[in-house]
Amino acid sequence: MKEGPDIAHIAALIGDPARANMLTALMSGKALTVSELAEEAGVTIQTASSHLSKLDGGGLLRPRKQGRHKYFSLAGDEVAHVLEGLMGLAAGAGHLRKRTGPKDAELRQARVCYNHLAGDMGTQMFDSMMAEGHITLDGDDLTLTDTGALFAAKFEIDLDALRKARAPLCRECLDWSERRSHLAGSLGRAFLTRFEEKRWAKRDQKTRVVSFSPSGIKEFERLFQVN
Template sequence: MKEAPDISRIAALIGDPARANILNALMSGKALTATELAGEAGVTLQTTSSHLAKLDVGGLIRPRKEGRHKYFTLASEEVALVLEALTGLAAGSGHLRHRPGPRDPELRHARICYNHLAGNMGIRAYDSMSARGFFGHSSSGMTLTSSGRAFVTALGVDLDALPPSRAPMCRDCLDWSERRPHLAGRLGRALLSHMQEVGWATRHDGTRIIHFSPRGMTSFNAAFPIG
């Protein structure tokens, strides 16, 4: 066999239904306890602890302690991008584990994808910025052009004040519901945070759904026009 990264090991970790539920719950970007994840996985706390240990060793999640409590998050944005792409592949192939619920249209409209905006609203922001030449490309990947930096700065996002990170400034993420790209990376995270800080959008408690207020929709439409 030719030498290559062992994708079968990662696939096996993701492929277990309980572990897939755990990873999907962590796509919310929130740090969750083993007890909370047991409820999401539909298995006992003891079984959940075993799954969490395997995911940790496999490099897919990261545990951290806060006082007496232990929380879990996805290990990195790269893990989230893979999970989002796999979700789109499964949805496109008709592999649905349950019928769409009443909140499915809301999830497709706007939701959080680990730490950035996804769904129709995320795609619209990406398309609007792309059409106006705010993204470029280099040998290292996707970049933000000078006009893009000017736009983001005028919007109220201080790029120089963003916390240091190994994540790129901007990258595309394949949206599972539309199979089109939305914006991820440090900029994607900063834009969603800004929308929440200025009151355009809020997150629906206990879900990945992002709600835009009427004023927020007006402001969003002005900032990210299409056509």
């Protein structure tokens, strides 16, 4: 008798091309309607509803109703973490869904990975914080140090509030384009939020691109220097 988690069931849910396209679209962190997800998947609304029901039943989605519309988002960081890892495996094996386009370079520089910063600038932030001793990695455990806590506090991040939340404070997430780590968890989300609040950066909800202003890039480079 086989025991343990049924990874085949989850893999089958993700593995369908239409469902994979829907899940990828939700990596922007934005909740989408059935019709919007149907367009992303290239299927009818009826077919999309069937796919979404299966994903919801598998625990991969969080449905919410507002007015006449029903919105879907990823169930949480855990799902996004798995999807980003699968993207890295697919890219590393050469399994790309389409040729590179004009947005490809922008996606590789900076993009949203569910709710935190990914791409070249995301890995630079992670590398800089590691080099400065703000975060340490022991096996699979990523920890915020005392100096890291001071660093985050100076950037006006409320660590007490983050620590009260259910989500992990720090998580290492494998970047699919850089094949290196970027910072996930509630701290990663908080940094991206502060970049937006300070108007250093702005998200493109349709493409997942995070566009930094010239002054934002200058401040980012000053804050996260890498030798």
